[in-house]
Amino acid sequence: MxxxxxxxxxxxxxxxxxxxxxxxxxxxxxxxxxxxxxxxxxxxxxxxxxxxxxxxxxxxxxxxxxxxxxxxxxxxxxxxxxxxxxxxxxxxxxxxxxxxxxxxxxxxxxxxxxLDRILDFDAEAGTVTVEPGVILARLNAFLKPHGFFFPPTVSTATRATIGGMIATDASGKGSRIYGRTSDYIETMDVVLSDGTDLQVGRLTAPQLEEAMSGKGLAARAYREVHRVVTEQADEIRHVFPDMNRGLTGYNLQNVLLEDGSFHIARLLAGSEGTLALTKKVVLRVRRLPKYRQLIVVRYASFNDTLRDVQTLLPANPYAVEVLDDRVLAKAQQDVTWHALERVLGTRSTLPVKGMSFVEFVGDDLAVLQEQMAHAVTLLTNSPHEPIDHKAVSDPDIIANLWTLREKSVGLLGRPDGHKQGVPFVEDTAVPPEVLPEYVSEFRDILDGYGLSYGMFGHADVGCLHVRPFLDMLTPQDRALIRPISDAVAALTKRHGGLLWGEHGRGFRGEFSPLFFGETLFAELCRIKDVFDPKDIFNRGKLAPGGAGYPVDRIEGIPFKGSFDEDIVPALREPYALSISCNGFP
Structure with missing residues (x-):
């Protein structure tokens, strides 16, 4: 000790x-x-x-x-x-x-x-059993020689753990095809708030009846969740958006499945450790696709980059990822930029304000080539007039290009004077068809405060990462967190989207009633109270239980910048790298 x-x-x-x-x-x-x-x-x-x-x-x-x-x-x-x-x-x-x-x-x-062990792998069943601390990249490195992978692809794969991915129901690149973490949960062993164990998985109607018939905490939890998803079925259909990126924490939409089965793991995934603690999980895994093809497209306008996503979707790409001019400018300072220059050849005569990475994956090369040809035809006839495009089939070059895209977070985190890109409204999601209009209004909000910013993300599913550049050591910039958060929350709601489209709510739980509505939010509180009556688990997040602890508000939590502000000016320069670090290990 x-x-x-x-x-x-x-x-x-x-x-x-x-x-x-x-x-x-x-x-x-x-x-x-x-x-x-x-x-x-x-x-x-x-x-x-x-x-x-x-x-x-x-x-x-x-x-x-x-x-x-x-x-x-x-x-x-x-x-x-x-x-x-x-x-x-x-x-x-x-x-x-x-x-x-x-x-x-x-x-x-x-x-x-x-708690980072890979406990079992069953190639015939296509499942792997892991503890919550297993890192995604390590899991996929283990699976690769067997010809399998765990599909949810997050840019933090070398640090993100499976337990954390379950907690936020993470997805990432390719979610339009491969879905999100909860889609791959076979069973979960969890600890309930009374210290007892529970294994959750898909239950048939008779199995559910048996699970609800007991007197313990698990039975009460099953009864309460079943009551909510049946009594509030119409409200759930009305409130939950018809989007690839779902309303996580708590996902009431996918607990009761179309075949009548009941899968409470779909509720626990995305609950951010507020209902139970994950001990181990059995995950389904998929065969690695044999082939990958990529098209890199450059645009003179980021708005056209976004609009052309709808042009490309009929070709059924695995992913369409976009980068704006601010990210591209930062990328040119990175060692991986030479890979991009090698692919694109000569510099464009027009300023490049946006770029798309359009990827296709599969086991049939002929089908992939047909999809690529279809995409090229769509680009050639596009009214949004891309500057140019280039097809890439070399797997090493494709990997280098995706590495550059995955570095977007780090690139924007690099200091620009005293400011750097910071996350707080950075994972919003809207229906993809309204993304260009939404981004235009998002820009109006940030421009109204005179801020610069970078944008990148999963445009095919309407999820865009936005990082405004702020100096969090100053009270003036810290004071912008509240009005910008409020404005962006209202904007995403107006466009039928979500403030948290990928990375969970955390300290943004106060916005839950806005997106769930008062009726369903009250049900979330009842679910929390049944699972965790003393509010032992991750207090202050997502929803309050019956113990009387409120959900935290964003201005009620100290900012890292307010601590760094206490550092005397004479020490700030020698420790500039530590101060600019966003705290990410």
């Missing part, structure tokens, strides 16, 4: 000095952990806690303690140790969340250190 290095520290508004009562509560929790036989690591040092006080977001929240469960049973032990509800538990994977999903002033359960 790590020693407590808190006493005697005075750090202004940094929050490093807990009160005597807070220390007492934490000590009681640690004592109960020991009594439960906790086998993992317990860290109370400020340094360890600071590591988990940030993620890939603009927020910073110092936890009371950081623990690393060593065994799956350690998760049960941690839940039982928190049974009195004095402290909340937030499970953490790779720390890639852009909205503070794993940040808490309670206890962080980091599963990435020990």
């Amino acid at each position: 790590g020693g407590d290095a808190i006493s005697g520290i005075s750090a202004g508004n940094s929050g490093l000095s807990p009160s005597a009562s807070e220390i007492t509560i934490r000590e009681a929790f640690v004592r109960r952990l020991d009594e439960q036989g906790f086998e993992g690591d317990i860290n109370l040092q400020v340094s360890s806690r600071l590591v988990s006080s940030t993620d890939n977001s603009i927020y910073q929240r110092l936890p009371a303690a950081l623990i690393h469960p060593r065994t799956q049973e350690d998760l049960n032990r941690a839940v039982r140790a928190a049974a009195d509800g004095e402290l909340t538990l937030a499970i953490r994977g790779g720390g890639t969340g852009t909205n503070g999903q794993s940040l808490t002033d309670g206890i962080v359960l980091d599963v990435s250190r020990h």
Whole structure:
């Protein structure tokens, strides 16, 4: 166990000095952990806690303690140790969340250190069993020699864990064809808020009746979710958008399936650790496609880049990803840019303001070539007049080009003077057909504040990543988070879309009633209350239970920039790289 290095520290508004009562509560929790036989690591040092006080977001929240469960049973032990509800538990994977999903002033359960085993692979069944801390890239590296892969493709694949992907129901590139994480869950073993285990999977009607017939927490949860999805079926159909990117946290739409079966894992996926903790999961995997083909298209207008997505969709591409001129300008400073120049050849005589990567995948090369030819015909006849396009079939060059696209987040995160691209309205999604008009209005909002910004993302499904450039060390720029968030939330709602189209809600839970409506939001609160009556799990996120803890508001959570502002000016230059880091490990 790590020693407590808190006493005697005075750090202004940094929050490093807990009160005597807070220390007492934490000590009681640690004592109960020991009594439960906790086998993992317990860290109370400020340094360890600071590591988990940030993620890939603009927020910073110092936890009371950081623990690393060593065994799956350690998760049960941690839940039982928190049974009195004095402290909340937030499970953490790779720390890639852009909205503070794993940040808490309670206890962080980091599963990435020990709970990272690939437990079983069944090639005949096409399934793999993993613990929540397994990193996506490592899983796919394991599967590749067997000819399989786990399809949800996120740009943070080298850091993102499977547990974190389940928590936000992650998707990424290619979701129009391959769907999202919840589409691949066969079964999940989870810990409920009373410390008991539950395995969830697809249930037939008789199996559901049996699951609802008991007296324990699991049976109550099944009954409540079943009640909501049946009584509110019409409201769910009315409220949930008809989009590839669904209304996550809690996904009421896909629990009761068309064949009459019931799959509560669809609800737990996207619940961001607010209902249960994942111990292990059995995932379906797919055969790797044999062939990949790519078309790179350049445009003199980013708006035309977006409009041409609808032109290209009849060719049925696997993905259409777009980059704007700000991302492209940053990309030219990156070592991977030479791969793009090699593909495109001579420089364009027109300024390139937008670019699309249009990819096709499959096992039949003749079919892929037909799709490519169809796409080229569509581009040739497009009213949006792209500058040029080039087909790429070399797998190494395709991989290099996608690496450049995956670096978009990092490229915008690089400092531009005192400003850098920051995430807080960066994963909105709207129906793809209205994306150009939506982006035009989005730009009007940011232009109205005199901000520069970069845009990139999954245009084929209407999900665009937008990062305004702000200096989060200044109160003036931090004060823009609220009005811009409000304006973008209203804009996405008006266009039939979502404020969180890919990366979950996190500290944006206050916007839930806007998108779910008051009726369904009230049902979310009832579901949370049944699953977690003492609000032990990730308190303040998504929906309040019956314990009386409200959902956090975005201005109620400290910004990382407000802590960095305390650094004396003389030290800011020597530590400029640390300050500009967004906290992403």
